[in-house]
Amino acid sequence: MVAAPEETVLVDRATGNRRNPMEDPVLMKMTALPLALVFATAALAAAQAPAPEAAKPMESKAPEAPKPAKTHKVEAEIVAADVENKSVTFKTAGGEKTAPVGVLATYRLKKVKAGDKVTLTCKDGATPEECTEVTFIRVAEVPGAAPEAPKQ
Numbered sequence: 376m377v378a379a380p381e382e383t384v385l386v387d388r389a390t391g392n393r394r395n396p397m398e399d400p401v402l403m404k405m406t407a408l409p410l411a412l413v414f415a416t417a418a419l420a421a422a423q424a425p426a427p428e429a430a431k432p433m434e435s436k437a438p439e440a441p442k443p444a445k446t447h448k449v450e451a452e453i454v455a456a457d458v459e460n461k462s463v464t465f466k467t468a469g470g471e472k473t474a475p476v477g478v479l480a481t482y483r484l485k486k487v488k489a490g491d492k493v494t495l496t497c498k499d500g501a502t503p504e505e506c507t508e509v510t511f512i513r514v515a516e517v518p519g520a521a522p523e524a525p526k527q
Contacts, residue, residue, distance in 0.1 A: 445499040446510060453491045456484050463487075463509055465495060474506045483512035491515075 451465035461481055464473045474497065476484050487493060492515040497506035 446496050447499060447504075449495045449497055449506065450515075451493055451495055453487050453489055453493055455489060456487050458485055463495075463512075465493070469504070472506060474509050476512075477508050477510045480509050480512045483514070487512060487514060 449465070449467055451467045453463065454466050454471055455464040457463070458481075461476045461484070462473055463476055463484060464471060474495075477498075480496075494513040494515060495506070495509050496511035496513075498508045498510055499505065500507040
């Protein structure tokens with residue numbers, strides 16, 4: 376059998392009466408005063424402490440985030456789509472060009488075929504007309520073609 380813990384009880388030396396420390400206002404005041412002094416001292420010490428290094432104005436030591444690449448859109452017709460080499464050959468008004476295909480455009484590269492009219496989003500090269508990489512491929516809608524009904 377386990378004995379129940381006894382309640383903490385103080386005995387008044389003068390009268391011999393038993394009293395609970397949680398109900399004694401004098402004891403509560405005697406405990407609260409030193410505790411308040413401890414907290415006040417800690418707050419005062421924290422207020423007088425010198426500012427840490429992190430609070431000082433930051434100098435730009437971190438490298439700046441890379442700026443996004445400039446892009447342009449090109450209306451083109453697909454001549455060849457090479458999924459293995461991740462490149463596409465397309466024909467524009469300026470002639471035929473071949474460009475590597477980026478990660479996002481690789482999925483669409485698998486779906487296009489020669490002769491498709493597309494809008495390519497290209498990263499600018501040395502000149503804005505130069506296409507260093509195809510970042511997105513959008514297949515042009517055929518006018519008059521009805522959109523496919525969703526399967527149920």
